[in-house]
Amino acid sequence: MYKIRIILDTKEDIIRTVLVDETIDLEILHKTIASSFGFAGQEMASFYRTDDEWNQGEEIPLFNMAEAGEDISMKGCILSETLPEENSKLIYVYDFLKMWTFYVDVVEILDEKRDDLPQIILTVGEIPAEAPEKEFVAEKVDDGFGDEEDIDDEFGHFDDFDYNEY
Secondary structure, three states: OEEEEEEEOOOOOOEEEEEEOOOOEHHHHHHHHHHHOOOOOOOOEEEEEEOOOOOEEEEEEOOOOOOOOOOOOHHHOEHHHHOOOOOOEEEEEEOOOOOEEEEEEEEEEOOOOOOOOOEEEEEEOOOOOOOOOOOOOOOOOOOOOOOHHHOOOOOOOHHHOOHHHO
16 A cells, blocks of 8 residues: 655645555546545646656656557546655646646655545645746757847847848
8 A cells, every 4th residue: 555645836835645555547537636625636647757856857647648559548548657665756737738747756665555545534625717827938948049139140139120221
């Protein structure tokens, strides 16, 4: 049995802790997380593998999106194989139009077996009416062209050009 903490990516503390059987697949975990936060679970969603610093890695989509052959999906990923030890982490994104983003963390792995799973054992905070706005920040990449202020060619800055002169 896994004790999993799910934290909504907001400024306020919005947390759910759930108990789930280690033999479930990620599709069942997706439905458990969605329902624990009051969602119907009808929207597209994906899990993303992550490291200890929550850097987003490989996507595990709800459905196999490959055109041919086998590819990864939630249905094919068993919890105990995907999150094999305590402190294993995933990022979960629900509803790609609204981008509800959650941090999923294995708090504890217990040897105990129960028939009443999945079960929500802790609820902190209420989910907001609107999804928190995401700020996408990219690292500045040196493209070899320098900054706009560094333009020093035979034409000079275009801003200095008087277009009415011609």
